[in-house]
Amino acid sequence: MFTLLEPMPVSMTIVDSVRESYARCRQNPDFFDAFYDHFARKSSEIGPLFSNTDMQKQNELLSDAIDSLISFSEGDVAARRHLDEIALSHDREHLNIKPEWYPLWMEALRDTIHESDPGATTQLLADWNTVLQPGVNHIVQQH
Numbered sequence: 756m757f758t759l760l761e762p763m764p765v766s767m768t769i770v771d772s773v774r775e776s777y778a779r780c781r782q783n784p785d786f787f788d789a790f791y792d793h794f795a796r797k798s799s800e801i802g803p804l805f806s807n808t809d810m811q812k813q814n815e816l817l818s819d820a821i822d823s824l825i826s827f828s829e830g831d832v833a834a835r836r837h838l839d840e841i842a843l844s845h846d847r848e849h850l851n852i853k854p855e856w857y858p859l860w861m862e863a864l865r866d867t868i869h870e871s872d873p874g875a876t877t878q879l880l881a882d883w884n885t886v887l888q889p890g891v892n893h894i895v896q897q898h
């Protein structure tokens with residue numbers, strides 16, 4: 756005798772759920788400005804680094820960089836190349852971004868996602884961390 760089963764829901768990978776969260780975040784036109792506000796509040800050393808930055812341009816560059824951090828987690832080669840360029844500009848010979856600032860960058864991003872994504876849960880915020888950390892480590896390792 757056969758039981759009629761409900762079709763199995765197609766399971767979403769954590770990368771899919773992070774991409775969907777990021778799409779919801781980007782519905783907030785102030786998402787990237789809010790990120791830099793949070794980031795500057797994490798340490799008095801951070802705000803001054805952006806005092807001469809064209810923030811409209813920076814927001815666009817950050818938007819693409821987050822896409823690459825996500826795609827890096829899937830082994831995407833173009834994303835890896837993009838992160839290598841960011842690693843070069845941030846290394847000790849260039850912007851000299853201190854490795855200890857990266858956890859503050861991650862915290863600021865988590866704070867901003869928490870505010871901007873109505874679907875943010877503790878699990879989703881942890882998934883963001885899982886997906887982005889390898890790409891962040893890839894950048895920091897090249898300091």
Ligand code: HEM
Nearest residue numbers: 801804805807808816817820840841844852856857860891
């Ligand atoms: C994984 C984390 C990060 C990503 C994805 C990221 C991404 C970027 C991108 C795409 C740019 C513009 C292009 C470039 O210069 O390469 C940039 C510039 C910059 N980033 Fe980062 N960044 C990260 C972490 C940090 C941290 C922790 C700091 C520390 C304060 C920082 C400070 C800066 C500064 C000062 C600039 C130059 C701004 C200007 O042109 O005036 N970044 N970042």
